[in-house]
Amino acid sequence: MRTCLLPLAAGCTTALALLLGGPAHAAYGPAPKYAVATLPAPLRENAHAVVRRHEETLTVKSVGRTVETVRRAVTVLDEAGARWAQELVYYSSLNSISYFRGSVYDADGRLLRQLRAADIHDISLSDGFSLATDARGRVADLSQPSYPYTVEFEYEVVSDNPLFYSTWRPQPVEQLSVEQASFKVLMPAGLPLRYQEFRLPPGAAQTRRTQGSQELYEWQVHDLTAREEEPDAPSVADVTPVVLTAPTEFEVEGHAGRLNSWADLSRWTYELNAGRDVLPPALQARIAALVQGETDERARIRKVYEFLQANTRYVSIQLGLGGWQTFPAASVAANGYGDCKALTNYCKALLGAAGITAHAALVRAGSDEQDIRTDFPSSQFNHVVLCVPLAKSARPDTVWLECTSQSNPFGYMGGFTGNRHALLLLPEGGRLVATPRYGAAENRRERRAEVYLDAQGNATATLRTLRTGLEYDAVSELPGLDLAEQKKHISNRLPLANFTLTKVTLRPTPPGAAVPGLTENLALTLPALAPPSGRRVFLTPNLLSRWSAPAGTVGERQTDLWLDHALTQTDTVRLHLPASLRPEQLPAPVQLSTPFGTYSSQLQTLPDGTLQYIRRLQLPRTRFARTEYPAYLEFRRKISAADKAQLVLLKTDA
Known part of the structure; x- marks a missing residue:
C-alpha cells in the first residue's frame, strides 16, 4: 500500500x-474481488484450485454460425494448481477469436496486473493425426511466484463450423472445486437444441425460456467440492456433471446437413468426399498387376496396404473445410503424402483398383481417449481409418487399416483406435461398428528367464519376452531405433537395481499372427544380485514382475472400480545354483481366483537341481461398484505379498 x-x-x-x-x-x-478469505472451507478441502466463477454462453446465430463466450476466474491455491494460471484458446480458418483478456489478483483480491498483448503467444497445435483441425491456438500465462492468487480470463470465439456445439464440464479434473458455474445456450426460433445431461446435482437441471426471438437454455451449479484421485477409478469426465449439446441442422462453407442420427452425420461426411477416390489409369493398372494371381482376399488387402505404406507419408494439411473434405486420391498419388482423410481415401481407391470394397470410418483416436457417447449422435471424432469387410470369408470378418503409419502392423488398431466405436461412411448413411477388441487373450506378456547365480551372489541372465496386443504397443517402436537407443529404452524399463545389458535382439512375430507381437532377447550381468548374509542367501525369484498394492482410501471410496486394462502375464524363471548353495526354504505356492482376476505362483525344485518359478496373472476388463473396492484391494495385497516372497538358500561349504 x-x-x-x-x-x-x-x-x-x-x-x-x-x-x-x-x-x-x-x-x-x-x-478487491475473489478474496481467498471469502472461500468456504469445504471448497478448499482436497483442492489445488477453486473455480470462483465460470460463465459460458453459446449463441447460435444461424445454421452456419455460432459465438462462444467464456469468463472464468480460478483461485490457484498451490503449485499443483498452477495449470489454471494458463489459458489456451483454439482458433482456425473457420474459428476466429474476437477478444482475449485476462487479469490476476493477489490473495486479498487486489488487482496485480492485466494481460497484455505481448503476454499472448500464438502456437501450432497439430497433434499429428486429427481429422478436423487447423491446430492453432493463443496461450497466455498469468502464473505468480507465491500462492494463493486468482486469475480471470475472458474470450470470445466466432465459429463458421457449427457442426461442433459446446460440451460443458464445470469440474473437468480432480482436486478442483467449483464455487459457481453457469452454461447458457441461445437458439434462434425454430432451430431446436439437442442436448444430454449427466450427473447434474439437484437444482442444476436445465431451465428454458424465451428471450426476445431466441430460446434460452440454462444450467447452473455451485459449491461442488473437489474430488480426490482414486486408484482404478473412472475418468473424472465419467463422474462429474456434464452437458452435451449438438445441432439438429448445420452448414459448413455452403455444405448443409442434418444431425438427428448417426446416419445423418455419416451421409453428410460421405457426400462431402464423394467422387474423390479416382486414381490415374496407370496406377490402377499397377495395382491390378500387384494382386494378379493372388486368390486369398486378406493377402490381396495386405499387398495393397504395404504398397500404401511404402509409397506415402503422413502430413497434416487441414484448412477450413479441409478438416472434413479429403484431397483427391489423384493428388496423393502425384505427391506421395496426405493427412488421415486423404491417405484413407487413397487406400480405399487402391483397394477398389484391386477389386476390394472398403469404407472410411470416423473414430475418436488416442491411447488415453474414452469411447464416444454412442447414444448421442454428434461430432465426437478426430480421426479416420479404413474398414474392409471380407466378402469371401467363411464367417463375417473385417480388416481394419490405419493408413497414416508406415510401420503399423497390417490389420492392427492397438490402443490408439481399438476397443471403441467407429462410424462407417456410407452413401445411404452409415452406422456405428466396433473396432477390434483386445482383451486378456490378446494382450499377453510371456517371459522366460535363465539366471545363473555364483557363490558370491553375482549372476548372469538371459531373458526372452514376448509381448502381443496392447502389451506390444509399449515396445512397437524399438525395432526402428539404433542399438544404443534400444538399450536405453529397455534399461529404463527393467525394474532391476544393478545390471548391465550386454546383448539385445528383437524379432517381430511373423505376418499372419492374430495380433502383432515382438520377442525381445536380452543378456545381462547382475552383480550382487543376492549377496550372502552369513550362511544364508536371500533371493526373490520374481525378478521382474512385482506388483505393488494400490493405496487404500481414507474414508469411504467415492467412485466405482473400473479395471479397463485386460492382460495375461506368464513368467518362468529358472534359477541355476552353484554346488555350494542349496534351498533351505521355498515360498509357499499361492493360488487366487476372484472376479477381479486370477493369480498363481509356485517355486519348485526340478530333478536336475534347478529351481523353477512360475507366475501367472490374468485380468479381464471388468467394472465393479465402489463397495467392492476393499475386496479388490485385498486381492492386490495378496498378489503383492506373493510377488515379494523370498527364497532362502543355505551355504553348504561354510
Whole structure:
C-alpha cells in the first residue's frame, strides 16, 4: 500500500478513507474481488484450485454460425494448481477469436496486473493425426511466484463450423472445486437444441425460456467440492456433471446437413468426399498387376496396404473445410503424402483398383481417449481409418487399416483406435461398428528367464519376452531405433537395481499372427544380485514382475472400480545354483481366483537341481461398484505379498 505524505487539506483521500473506516483502495484502484478469505472451507478441502466463477454462453446465430463466450476466474491455491494460471484458446480458418483478456489478483483480491498483448503467444497445435483441425491456438500465462492468487480470463470465439456445439464440464479434473458455474445456450426460433445431461446435482437441471426471438437454455451449479484421485477409478469426465449439446441442422462453407442420427452425420461426411477416390489409369493398372494371381482376399488387402505404406507419408494439411473434405486420391498419388482423410481415401481407391470394397470410418483416436457417447449422435471424432469387410470369408470378418503409419502392423488398431466405436461412411448413411477388441487373450506378456547365480551372489541372465496386443504397443517402436537407443529404452524399463545389458535382439512375430507381437532377447550381468548374509542367501525369484498394492482410501471410496486394462502375464524363471548353495526354504505356492482376476505362483525344485518359478496373472476388463473396492484391494495385497516372497538358500561349504 502506498503512504500518503500530503496533509488532509491537500486532498489525501486514502488517509480520509482510513479515518472514516472506508476501503483504502477507493482512491487508487478497483474494489478487491475473489478474496481467498471469502472461500468456504469445504471448497478448499482436497483442492489445488477453486473455480470462483465460470460463465459460458453459446449463441447460435444461424445454421452456419455460432459465438462462444467464456469468463472464468480460478483461485490457484498451490503449485499443483498452477495449470489454471494458463489459458489456451483454439482458433482456425473457420474459428476466429474476437477478444482475449485476462487479469490476476493477489490473495486479498487486489488487482496485480492485466494481460497484455505481448503476454499472448500464438502456437501450432497439430497433434499429428486429427481429422478436423487447423491446430492453432493463443496461450497466455498469468502464473505468480507465491500462492494463493486468482486469475480471470475472458474470450470470445466466432465459429463458421457449427457442426461442433459446446460440451460443458464445470469440474473437468480432480482436486478442483467449483464455487459457481453457469452454461447458457441461445437458439434462434425454430432451430431446436439437442442436448444430454449427466450427473447434474439437484437444482442444476436445465431451465428454458424465451428471450426476445431466441430460446434460452440454462444450467447452473455451485459449491461442488473437489474430488480426490482414486486408484482404478473412472475418468473424472465419467463422474462429474456434464452437458452435451449438438445441432439438429448445420452448414459448413455452403455444405448443409442434418444431425438427428448417426446416419445423418455419416451421409453428410460421405457426400462431402464423394467422387474423390479416382486414381490415374496407370496406377490402377499397377495395382491390378500387384494382386494378379493372388486368390486369398486378406493377402490381396495386405499387398495393397504395404504398397500404401511404402509409397506415402503422413502430413497434416487441414484448412477450413479441409478438416472434413479429403484431397483427391489423384493428388496423393502425384505427391506421395496426405493427412488421415486423404491417405484413407487413397487406400480405399487402391483397394477398389484391386477389386476390394472398403469404407472410411470416423473414430475418436488416442491411447488415453474414452469411447464416444454412442447414444448421442454428434461430432465426437478426430480421426479416420479404413474398414474392409471380407466378402469371401467363411464367417463375417473385417480388416481394419490405419493408413497414416508406415510401420503399423497390417490389420492392427492397438490402443490408439481399438476397443471403441467407429462410424462407417456410407452413401445411404452409415452406422456405428466396433473396432477390434483386445482383451486378456490378446494382450499377453510371456517371459522366460535363465539366471545363473555364483557363490558370491553375482549372476548372469538371459531373458526372452514376448509381448502381443496392447502389451506390444509399449515396445512397437524399438525395432526402428539404433542399438544404443534400444538399450536405453529397455534399461529404463527393467525394474532391476544393478545390471548391465550386454546383448539385445528383437524379432517381430511373423505376418499372419492374430495380433502383432515382438520377442525381445536380452543378456545381462547382475552383480550382487543376492549377496550372502552369513550362511544364508536371500533371493526373490520374481525378478521382474512385482506388483505393488494400490493405496487404500481414507474414508469411504467415492467412485466405482473400473479395471479397463485386460492382460495375461506368464513368467518362468529358472534359477541355476552353484554346488555350494542349496534351498533351505521355498515360498509357499499361492493360488487366487476372484472376479477381479486370477493369480498363481509356485517355486519348485526340478530333478536336475534347478529351481523353477512360475507366475501367472490374468485380468479381464471388468467394472465393479465402489463397495467392492476393499475386496479388490485385498486381492492386490495378496498378489503383492506373493510377488515379494523370498527364497532362502543355505551355504553348504561354510
